């Protein structure tokens with residue numbers, strides 16, 4: 001059965017320049033569409049992919065990714081903001097790879113556009129009052 005899934009991949013620094021995605025295509029016959037790619041301040045790679053292929057190949061491909069040290073997250077994780085805890089400091093604006101935070105110039109408040117969030121988790125560590133949280 002053919003499936004299509006959107007996942008977030010996090011590459012540790014030592015894997016950033018390895019041909020890992022190429023192997024997903026060559027060895028597991030998976031098609032991919034890159035939805036977002038970036039390098040975090042710690043020089044980890046962050047890739048949001050749509051992967052398409054046969055279910056069994058997808059499972060083998062995911063197993064391969066895990067074995068080589070790539071961290072995988074489904075996009076279904078839910079990120080939310082504690083509106084009382086947020087101090088609108090703006091630290092999350094530059095760190096978010098998808099632009100899910102925007103400064104409202106008239107009020108100097110930071111809006112959270114959750115529809116843009118890919119659940120990478122970067123803002124959770126970066127938020128000084130720990131106002132960003134992830135439901136697992």
Ligand code: SF4
Nearest residue numbers: 086087089090092127
């Ligand atoms: S880093 Fe945290 S406290 Fe600062 S604006 Fe973003 S969510 Fe609010």
Ligand code: SF4
Nearest residue numbers: 096117118120121123
């Ligand atoms: S988890 Fe935070 S940093 Fe990552 S995409 Fe969502 S809002 Fe942006």
